[in-house]
Amino acid sequence: MKTILVTGAAKRIGRGIALRLHHEGYRVAIHYQTSEKEARETAAECGNAPLFRADLESVDEIQRMFHQVEEQLGSLYGLVNNAARFRRKDPLEITEADWDFIHNVNLKATFFCCQQAALLMKKTGAGRIVNIASLGGIRPWPAYAHYCASKAGVIMLTRVLAKALAPGISVNAVAPGVILSSGQEPRVQDMIAATPAGRSGTVEEVADAVLYFLNATDFVTGQTLAVDGGLSQR
Numbered sequence: 001m002k003t004i005l006v007t008g009a010a011k012r013i014g015r016g017i018a019l020r021l022h023h024e025g026y027r028v029a030i031h032y033q034t035s036e037k038e039a040r041e042t043a044a045e046c047g048n049a050p051l052f053r054a055d056l057e058s059v060d061e062i063q064r065m066f067h068q069v070e071e072q073l074g075s076l077y078g079l080v081n082n083a084a085r086f087r088r089k090d091p092l093e094i095t096e097a098d099w100d101f102i103h104n105v106n107l108k109a110t111f112f113c114c115q116q117a118a119l120l121m122k123k124t125g126a127g128r129i130v131n132i133a134s135l136g137g138i139r140p141w142p143a144y145a146h147y148c149a150s151k152a153g154v155i156m157l158t159r160v161l162a163k164a165l166a167p168g169i170s171v172n173a174v175a176p177g178v179i180l181s182s183g184q185e186p187r188v189q190d191m192i193a194a195t196p197a198g199r200s201g202t203v204e205e206v207a208d209a210v211l212y213f214l215n216a217t218d219f220v221t222g223q224t225l226a227v228d229g230g231l232s233q234r
């Protein structure tokens with residue numbers, strides 16, 4: 001059975017991806033940081049999936065997590081880089097700490113998780129990496145400069161690593177538009193109104209795109225698939 005590690009898999013989109021992969025026959029490994037209770041619930045629903053806790057701001061903790069994955073599970077076929085941070089802030093007020101808060105998880109951790117996963121995947125010669133980017137990495141959102149820059153970085157990282165890790169290991173990205181989970185703000189309603197599909201997307205629709213890349217051959221690599229109801233076309 002192929003093992004896929006999903007980061008930030010306790011709740012929301014990460015949880016939905018983990019559940020979907022489990023139902024499709026993959027062995028899922030659940031990463032979480034603070035949401036231990038929810039992570040245990042997700043793991044139970046994924047056939048008592050193994051749990052890995054790490055603060056992804058720390059490269060040491062990332063390396064430790066991948067060592068644990070190898071020790072406990074033997075090999076790794078897939079990685080879904082889902083964990084991220086999202087903050088609204090006027091660009092004229094963004095501080096160094098705000099910048100690092102977003103980039104340390106969204107871009108730096110995504111890179112080092114790719115690196116550590118690829119080192120494991122190289123041992124078998126095959127692997128699939130799916131980075132969860134964002135429509136914000138494609139379209140400029142003025143109140144989210146640091147977030148948009150981090151996700152644009154994820155898209156370029158996807159392309160660079162697709163070249164660097166081929167053949168055998170594919171690297172692709174999914175860029176969600178507005179995905180409804182809970183507690184949506186009024187401005188999200190404005191984005192939903194602007195979405196050609198006329199609605200927000202679902203966690204299941206994001207999971208579908210992730211599953212496509214995991215199931216695809218290594219001939220599909222370096223791609224970013226927007227799951228956004230057409231919003232990136234406006």
Ligand SMILES: NC(=O)c1ccc[n+]([C@@H]2O[C@H](COP(=O)([O-])OP(=O)(O)OC[C@H]3O[C@@H](n4cnc5c(N)ncnc54)[C@H](OP(=O)(O)O)[C@@H]3O)[C@@H](O)[C@H]2O)c1
Pocket residue numbers: 007008009010011012013014031032033034035036054055056057081082083084085086105132133134135136175176177178179180181
């Ligand atoms: N929701 C949307 O509409 C939307 C739109 C576009 C793109 N996306 C992207 O889709 C992905 C999932 O979105 P979401 O809204 O479901 O995410 P989320 O709930 O904001 O965050 C997912 C998880 O990231 C983990 N995380 C954050 N900082 C971490 C750190 N320092 N170390 C380890 N884990 C950390 C958290 O784990 P713990 O809770 O365990 O601490 C959290 O549960 C993200 O990459 C996001 O940028 C979402």
